[in-house]
Amino acid sequence: MIDTTVFQDKTAVYYTLGCKLNFSETSTIGKILREAGVRTARKGEKADICVVNTCSVTEMADKKCRQAIHRLVKQHPGAFVVVTGCYAQLKPGDVAKIDGVDVVLGAEQKGELLQYLGNLQKHEKGEAITTATKDIRSFSPSCSRGDRTRFFLKVQDGCDYFCSYCTIPFARGRSRNGTIASMVEQARQAAAEGGKEIVLTGVNIGDFGKTTGETFFDLVQALDQIEGIERYRISSIEPNLLTDEIIEFVSHSRSFMPHFHIPLQSGCDEVLKLMRRRYDAALFASKVKKIKEVMPDAFIGVDVIVGTRGETAEFFEQAYRFISGLDVTQLHVFSYSERPGTQALKIDYVVSPEEKHQRSQRLLALSDEKTQAFYARHIGQTMSVLLEKSKGSTPMHGFTKNYIRVEVESDNSLDNQVVNVRLGDFNEDKTALKGTILI
Structure with a gap:
């Protein structure tokens, strides 16, 4: 039985890196702590507990995790610091050595965080508690x-x-x-x-x-x-x-x-084989075709990795041509990052950082072209939009069923309401369509 009296009137800050799943899990951790009596620290307030939920999808993600931990330790001196998430599972010893870290929790322990907080007394050195991946x-x-x-x-x-x-x-x-x-x-x-x-x-x-x-x-x-x-x-x-x-x-x-997000990673079959993906370009194209046959206005987002080992210039051009011909809406472009212990490290051909950047820029430009063309086709239409509260004097925004971002005049009484909106032209930076609410 956990004695929650130690948590009464304590404060906590939460920092999340990475994917939507991580943000969801951090929110659940926050709920667990709130139910134990811990409130979220106000802006500028020194917290008693710091929780960092980490990512390790790239080398840059690892670096950002370390920077976030150092920053929180500095901002909240004396706080009990807990680090969890993917980086914590993969490199628990490294994380535990960071000054100020008290407990490092692996994937198996994350959901039971409360029982590892003890009486919130700082540790002389960080303690790593993880379970082997296979277990x-x-x-x-x-x-x-x-x-x-x-x-x-x-x-x-x-x-x-x-x-x-x-x-x-x-x-x-x-x-x-x-x-x-x-x-x-x-x-x-x-x-x-x-x-x-x-x-x-x-x-x-x-x-x-x-x-x-x-x-x-x-x-x-x-x-x-x-x-x-x-x-x-x-x-x-x-x-x-x-x-x-x-x-x-x-x-x-x-x-x-009518909104799909489908990871492609490469439009070249040779590269897909090197990646050990479980499909080829033809199967991917057939899925896009099927979606568009039954939902012509569906939003389709696609993940693409550039510069992976083995992606020659010829293979990239093949992938680029394939992606150009796909009726998709947006590309999420990632530069390949070498990760310790992965099989990709055995592939000889290495793409230079400069070439990765160039390839990324070409795909990002293609993405903008596809997204803006998709948005433009809907100008003048009336669509239902789920609105979200605006911050300060900025316009409210929300999304149509098929994930078009829409900006409307701010009215926070409409927060979390689905309203009909006539879609107008692009906003200034072309990240949304301006809309008029129809009463």
Whole structure:
């Protein structure tokens, strides 16, 4: 039994790096601490507890984690510092040696953070508590709002794919999930708290069901029936797991939005083989074609990695031509970063940093072109938009069903409300369309 009296009237700050899943998990950690009597520190206030949830997807991510820890230790002298997340799981000893760190928690311990805080007395040296990746079994549920209008529902964790460039299976363990019944209950609770939109998050969410004998399609059908939730978005799903039945279901479902995020990583089959991806370019193109056949206005976001080992200039040009011909909306471009222990390090051909940058810039320019063309096709249309509270004097913004960002005149009484908006021209920096609310 944990004695929570030690936490009464204590304050905490939270710092998250990385993906939406990390932000969801940090929010859940915050909820656990609040229920134990800990409140979030106000701006400028010295905190008693610092929680850092780390990322390790690139070498730069590792560096940012170390910088964040140093900064928080300096800003909150004497605070009890807890570090968790992917970097903590992969390099617990290194993190524990950072001045000011008290406890480093791995993936298995993250959900039970409260029991590792003790009486909040500072440690002489950091203590690392982790479980070997092969032994990670627990699934820590998370459905959190954070500071935004939408909720993030964690439906799955871990990955069994072991792509040659990726450390995530080592950081988060094997694929696992909660039950559909538990997901439905969490979504109902989000609706009871006023939530209108839920984003389904995870590491490899299409793999849902490995530990419960269910399927992602079963989950989607069950969630679609929950009253009060008007919108669901699928955060990211592998192309080989995005089945035609899922696409067809989304096209006529009550609440799943015409919005897909599909990792491609490369449009060149030779590079996909080097990456140990489980599809080829033709399969990816067929998924995009299927989506557009049944949902012509669907937003399709695509992840692409440039400069991976083995990506020759010829292979990149092949990938660029393939991506140029895809009817997709936006590219999320990442420069390849070498990660210790990955199979990609055995590939001989290395791309220079300068060439990686050049390739990234070309793809980012292509992305802007595709996104602006997609937005422009919708100018003059009336669409429903879920609005989010504005900060200060800035315009309110929100998103259409197919994820077009819209700016309207600020009226915070419309926060978390779905309203009809006539879409006008681009805003100044072309990141949104200006809209007029129709009463």
